[in-house]
Amino acid sequence: MLDKQGIAKRIAKELRDGYYVNLGIGIPTLVANYVPDEIDVTLQSENGLLGMGPFPTEDEIDADLINAGKQTVTTLPGSVFFDSATGFAMIRSGRVDLTVLGAMEVNERGDIANWKIPGKMVKGMGGAMDLVASAQNIIVAMQHTNRAGESKLLQNLSLPVTGLGCVKKIVTNLCVLDVTERGFELKELAPGVTVEDVKNATAGKLIVEGDIPTISV
Amino acid sequence: MLDKQGIAKRIAKELRDGYYVNLGIGIPTLVANYVPDEIDVTLQSENGLLGMGPFPTEDEIDADLINAGKQTVTTLPGSVFFDSATGFAMIRSGRVDLTVLGAMEVNERGDIANWKIPGKMVKGMGGAMDLVASAQNIIVAMQHTNRAGESKLLQNLSLPVTGLGCVKKIVTNLCVLDVTERGFELKELAPGVTVEDVKNATAGKLIVEGDIPTISV
Amino acid sequence: MYILSENFFLFLEILTSQDVAMNKVVKNAEEAIQGISDGMTLMLGGFGLCGIPENSINALVKSKVKNLTCISNNAGVDDFGIGLMLQGKQVKKMISSYVGENAEFERQLLSGELEVELLPQGSLAERCRAAGAGIPAFFTPAGFGTEVAEGKESREFNGKQYIMEKAFESDYAIVKAWKGDTDGNLIFKATARNFNPLMAMAGKITIAEVEELVEPGELDPNFIHTPSIFVNRIFKGENYEKRIEQRTIR
């Protein structure tokens, strides 16, 4: 099993030198902590910052400098500010190389649900619908099952959809999966997790072919 | 008869304090010379300058600072530079209070032709089509007749149209006309010009009602 | 090629004269919001509590104007920003992308007192920009196949599906800038820029409150975010609280 840090570490291995990356709130944000030494990535925050730096020290805090999660952050050399239309222009025009976000559900076709639970207060989609509709390279970081123990990898979504056919890769506490036209293809297993464990936790169509390597993080 | 300066002087009387004004190439540009003392107008150049100043001195010339006519100009206190999309955003969203431009032909319905003569080399419309399609307040500055002595105020355009139903007022060497649903309404006569002169020079429907005052410039 | 006559020098003198003012400068927020009346649609700049027009919001609360439709990415928090207008039951409808930080908002929504239209954040931004650019409608992929697409035209371009979104229509846009000049040119600071320059372009009447109000010529013409032509009223705001929602430190 991977913990949140483990999921973030595994996703960090997908980063490439020169990537512009948009990290969603939650586990995705942790990916920033595990950028490999030898590569250089630039974090995009759609509200208006490219080149996001770490949290400020107490002295550096600036109320006018926040990220898309409304957290106080800092700049780095080469950082640039812009308006939110430009922030989403970057996203819609495909200039962001990798988008990592959380999900409530993903189905076999790569549809994602992550913004609304009927009957509960709707907070809104923020930038999620723009991101999933536009990004060429989306990785979902999430727990394999929900708090009730039900699979979040489904044949069909039960929750309102955020975007269609957009998820290409999923990293959960149990495994790494690619979403292909055949369904969820099991690519790697978390340490101590068996194929059977993944099968039991996956409601959608799972493809298991050959030996499945263990995730190395 | 008015000369070019006279036409420009008369149009300058349409300016109001605080107006943002776009002046086309030719006679319209001369309007800038006759802004009344007591008012303040700001000139917009759609390529990327608001607050256009006069031509530079020899020392001030800057190849990176030109107007929409590609002439070297200067800035004034409060000037601002922007990209050409923003330049036309201002125009299309109706923020420019007055647009003055030249025309080859205008018809009774306020359609204007000023960009193309079939059989002659086409230079292009530049920003003219955006301007005439967007501006709420367009004044045409032109000679009443063309070089062949033919009326430029027509029932129907003979040249390719630049924009439909956009011209509200015309100032020519002979007179001032409003374009209304009834046709060309004669409002003022240039000094020494008679109603008969205007009738003879106007091919489109001319409305003459009551005494027509003489233009005072 | 013609040469402008010597009168242009006179013209220059007029433009630079201090005697003639554009009269965009108003004394304070109370004066700035004159004309905003019941039932109007307002755009309010800011992302979360960052870059919101604090002074104008406080004046709107005092004015007790009601039945407003507010276009704003967020709805403030219970005791700050648009949240204060919600407390005063001044808002009929919110058009936003994320409204999760506000308990009173939730209460009014569940009780049916408040209507909400949720939009993707990028579409919200682009619909402001479109309004300011005289573009009545455009196509975006965001929301295709989702609830957001309901009632909207969809269309394929180059094998990809898009929905048509329209420019916002609003009576007033109210924005907060860092510096402004008396002509109405604006500069924003850091990520407090967010929706502010987009909404500044979009209002039928645009009100800007600024931390520093300077004379024309004091801002570098090359580095102005909102050109003066988009701004109708401007004033120097007071006592900015600039509340932080997520105070994260190392």
Added chain:
Amino acid sequence: MYILSENFFLFLEILTSQDVAMNKVVKNAEEAIQGISDGMTLMLGGFGLCGIPENSINALVKSKVKNLTCISNNAGVDDFGIGLMLQGKQVKKMISSYVGENAEFERQLLSGELEVELLPQGSLAERCRAAGAGIPAFFTPAGFGTEVAEGKESREFNGKQYIMEKAFESDYAIVKAWKGDTDGNLIFKATARNFNPLMAMAGKITIAEVEELVEPGELDPNFIHTPSIFVNRIFKGENYEKRIEQRTIR
């Protein structure tokens, strides 16, 4: 609320290290235009001769690449700018708003060697911006009822007529900036900005030539016109002539 681990400090170190480069910097125009081949569509920044990518154009002329479609507001003059590419018969088609300053252009057009598509200047600008914003199409009033509207969809919004214009598709965008940093952030000067930042957003690959190339951090992040993410290659241009078309003085 979570706190990033101490590893973030390591991350910071990496980002600011001089060892790791984005590798966007190329040596010169010849290297920058590598990959541009016959039949491609190029965007070229500039208005008239103001703000044109002089070095890149000269390299294109030397490269003898041909059958190009060029999207540029103007087509240069006979012996400067895109005019040089016309002399070399490298251009198959121009997409422009005004092409009146070029005799060779006229000759090739009349002889049928050159194709031209004329567009309203604002539509040209907006079609660049749309491409850079992932907006496949939008509506504009410019050109409704004219030749420009032929073959284009028209539609009424709020009682006014508009036509639909599509985002440009181009292989390379080539722009000229005043200052740039090695990450690709750009600043333009005065009205040499014009179409440059719009095209910079729009190219599949964007090449920027700059008068001054500086290190990341030397440009104020609040006053950058084109964010680095839009720029793929950058180099310091040499020997800018900056020819003036209409040298008007007082």
